[in-house]
Amino acid sequence: MDSSSSPAGDLPVYYVGQHESTRQLPISPQTWRRAHDCGYDMLTTSITTPLFHSRVLALLANQLSELKDRPLEHPIPAVSSLSATDTAITPCKTISYLIGLASPWVDLSSPDPLVYNISRQVLELEISYAAFCGLNKVVLPGPKLQYGSSHGDGLVQYACAVQELLALNNFMQILIHLPMMYHPDQDGDDVEGSLSPFTRKEYTEEGARSKHDFLGTWDAWHVIRSLCKYHARLFVALAIPRHLPAIHAQTRWHSEPLKLLSLTAQTFIPNPKDKPALTKYHQDLIHRYMRLRTPPWILLCDVGPIPGVPNVEPKTSKPPKAKGHDSADASKEPEKFLQALIEVGQNDQRINQTSIKTKNPTYHLAYIRNLQEKSPPQSFLELFGAGYYHDFLQNPLQPLSHNLESESYEVFERDPVKYDLYESAIRRALTDWVSAGKTASSPSGTIVVAVVGAGRGPLVTRALQASETAGVKIELWAVEKNPNAFVLLQYHNEHTWSNQVHLVQSDMRSWEGPVSTQPSQQQQQQQQYHSSHPHTHQSQKPPSQPHQQPPPQPQPHKIDILISELLGSFADNELSPECLDPLTHTRLNPTHGLSIPSRYTSYLTPIAAPKLHADIAGRTLTDPTAPNTPYVVMLHAFDYLSTQQPPPDGNPTTATATAAAAPIIKEAWSFTHGAGSGATSSPSPSAISFNNNQNNNNNEHNTRSARLTFPTPHRGCMHGLAGYFEAVLYAEIELSTHPLRAERKSRDMTSWFPIYFPLKTPLYTPDNSSLTITMRRCTDARKVWYEWIVESFLEPPTFPQCRKSR
Incomplete structure (x- = not known):
């Protein structure tokens, strides 16, 4: 049964x-x-x-x-x-x-x-x-x-x-x-x-x-x-x-x-x-x-x-x-x-x-x-996760080092919520750009839009739809390093996008930016002048050669709007900062350049998850690194350990609430992209040294650390940390997996599950204690990794002060 x-x-x-x-x-x-x-x-x-x-x-x-x-x-x-x-x-x-x-x-x-x-x-x-x-x-x-x-x-x-x-x-x-x-x-x-x-x-x-x-x-x-x-x-x-x-x-x-x-x-x-x-x-x-x-x-x-x-x-x-x-x-x-x-x-x-x-x-x-028969109807997310995704541990994707299969892209593309929000953000950005009279980077005066990490092209399609809806013409570029996905992009460009997209097969970090073969506005004016004065300077040319214009030279230019979907369950765990650094600091329009998303923030909270702990303990038999690996998991059978105290009802024997107390979820760190973000420029990937004897860290500006304290009113056993994120796409348009805000900002979004940072040894927490979590995002010339430390503190009892007797 x-x-x-x-x-x-x-x-x-x-x-x-x-x-x-x-x-x-x-x-x-x-x-x-x-x-x-x-x-x-x-x-x-x-x-x-x-x-x-x-x-x-x-x-x-x-x-x-x-x-x-x-x-x-x-x-x-x-x-x-x-x-x-x-x-x-x-x-x-x-x-x-x-x-x-x-x-x-x-x-x-x-x-x-x-x-x-x-x-x-x-x-x-x-x-x-x-x-x-x-x-x-x-x-x-x-x-x-x-x-x-x-x-x-x-x-x-x-x-x-x-x-x-x-x-x-x-x-x-x-x-x-x-x-x-x-x-x-x-x-x-x-x-x-x-x-x-x-x-x-x-x-x-x-x-x-x-x-x-x-x-x-x-x-x-x-x-x-x-x-x-x-x-x-x-x-x-x-x-x-x-x-x-x-x-x-x-x-x-x-x-x-x-x-x-x-x-x-x-x-x-x-x-x-x-x-x-x-x-x-x-x-x-x-x-x-x-x-x-x-x-x-x-x-x-x-x-x-x-x-x-x-x-x-x-x-x-x-x-x-x-x-x-x-x-x-x-x-x-x-x-x-x-x-x-x-x-x-x-x-x-x-x-x-x-x-x-x-x-x-x-x-x-x-x-x-x-x-x-009268069970309340399940929500969209419950139906989506029932029977498979609930409490199922998955290793986070590493698209930077691995080429994804088509099935992986298919899972993400089934989420219309994310792409609807992306399309709204792109349309809003284009409309505001034109309304503000900003100067575009294309030689022809067209707004330059680049989708980096295009995958199978869903964001490219949404960018074209946003351009058409907003009535703003764009010069669209799509960059993808996966050679298999690039074949599909070529097919879509020919049969779906009417060859409107400039395709580039390259790692986005080494891409030199868009290069246009169209003449600039100054060249177009010169061509119009020569066509209206055909005999000007004609004596200076050999009579045996016909009159012809020189071919237009490639015109490198900047990106006005940079679009990416490199976010992971903890925002930066799929190395979005490292991928976007070379583009936002050297290829993006330095005055008006936009990044979609423009900012993303990571959040943490301690949880009790005995089932996940048991699953990881079973994996340890064949994989000793299992307890030290973050996992992507649709959390279901778990309990928040740090919550807001519910209001007292005066009767402890029948204390029952209609809903669980709200969890306390705290911000760990953020990353910002776009013109004027203030981040330090990172070097080109070709300049990174892989000599282990050198103590070079060219990615040091992307390190982060946080020390957070969580009250735990009721005793329990901590098995790990639950991680969430929020991302600002443009203006007030946001993506969120934050449990207290996701319903309002991006309801029914399924592209990201929470991330789970396990503890090798569960930590018992007494009543009215506190948990202090130290989280670090570390990096060197080769890799990026996380370190997390958890400490439990018991608050000492308070005693009334006694007056000194004389």
Whole structure:
């Protein structure tokens, strides 16, 4: 069941499963077909039976009894292998539609080594057998955080156990079931027959815990996945509560590898028709999470049985719950505690064959399906990136050193927004030039326009259209170094542009500028004078030679308007400054010359992007330079770490916002081109020395550096920097990938994705801390590269000043 786009192409696919905590029967093909007919895509199944649970409890109780007489000994009993009565699953055709549930009564985070080791053995047996049967997804109960100040040690041993479980096979995905936020009142262990109450008193300690913590369970997840080295088969099964946490907690989970969203009947509220429904905030949350590149599955828990399928309803009272028996009671009277659980476990095998109630039990499923149909329409950019570009790492193009393929040009030319803005800028520049009465550089008085790096010619076409629309005649030049693209330019010039374009196959840095064979205005006046006085100076010429004018000499001249599309995702990362330097400083009209774009600015912000970090870590196995390489990526599953504080709503337990807080994005540096830009002239490429023994840096004026500080109000883990840019084409016409301005300046533009500067080692940032980023654009006679350094600072607490007493 791979998540993919819907046939309509604009709605996400919802895979919805059903879970019944009382279901003990094996999932037969008939049961699965009935569930599928009702609209479910998957079912859950317990890996082991209550009889196995009772056997483990007996083993633990017997061991505790023996330890009463030998308190100094710490033997660990071995849990014997599974038998046919210990499990209800077998390899079958429907196994791929099932999600395995590991025993929820184990406690991998227990400080008691006896409870921990038995729990670890139980899970190893279950995971090993589930893998044998072909289950490819198993949900593990999350770590318990009720052990006070010792919960950190429990998290480490929990993570180590998960790491061992991942190593048992090479295909199974392990999902850690976690609540969306931590709250001590909701963190009690209410699982029937849990091993937690058997934790001996000498291993427990009281510790102060906060009333609630929006990122408490995320902290636990961060420890687990970090110690498991961002394993590719480790995911989150997130329990959605009835009351959602603050928006910064919601966006944090959006950046994590979500595989499952579980909703219980208590998550829903009755609507005016007394039918189950979700609040608007829950709806927005699900819509947002379902837009991920791989949408999570939805699991409806205990919302009613499958119609027509017998359900398990124990006829005896339920066993004592963990919160009703502390560790001291369980350890003092293990036999009594055990006997009650064994009796209930045996009674749980009785099956109630009574008829199903007439009330429709699939209202919750119908609501989720209706929610899918009412999903907000995806934006143009979401549709553009869905299924492929989202969070897909690409190496930045290097058109200066590599000749691009036609397919690469094709991707850029599909973006009409960029070229519409370019055409508007060219038309506006031509109109203003004529209105201002500026002198053109062509000998004939025509405005000289040059498109450098013409590629397959889209900007050439737009320049001709702008000239025609503005009613201004131009002398158009197109320069391209790619010999393959130059062939296509020649074809377009003959069949599309009516040979109006002067084509030059050359590197723009070594191009000497436009050279016209047309006579200048002075030569035209002389020719007109001689044609009106044919006998002037005729005696000075030999009578045997006819009268003829000398051929016009080439007339080099300047460029009036220079057009280029050399920008990268970080503006200057495709070496636009180095390419344009020789042209803007030596070939451009020194008085009125324009460059389109005239200015571009780079921006930065720190982000959490665990998926990108995991992908880069995988590349490191074959490419050691992967963590030091900037990537172009359409960021999707990520979280801004530096944001503006949202306004307080006065109720922290229900703090929810309709939109995420605005990210703080700061300017790094800028480049300006055109007449009067004030930049220092760079030498010709032929003058650059490639002698490594010389400390020459002829491109030093293009170096840049920035040191920026970002506040981080909420703790998180920084995986890298997101880079954006803005470019002024002409006047107020701009291009922008800045998240807060792109919608206004260049909506639906797809030519550039953000750039991502990764960190080799993720950096944890505490609450109310700050990140200081040092970014440098370095250069020498051979190359240009970036260096980035990140520092985290914790703001010291402030204390009130005390008056001196006399």
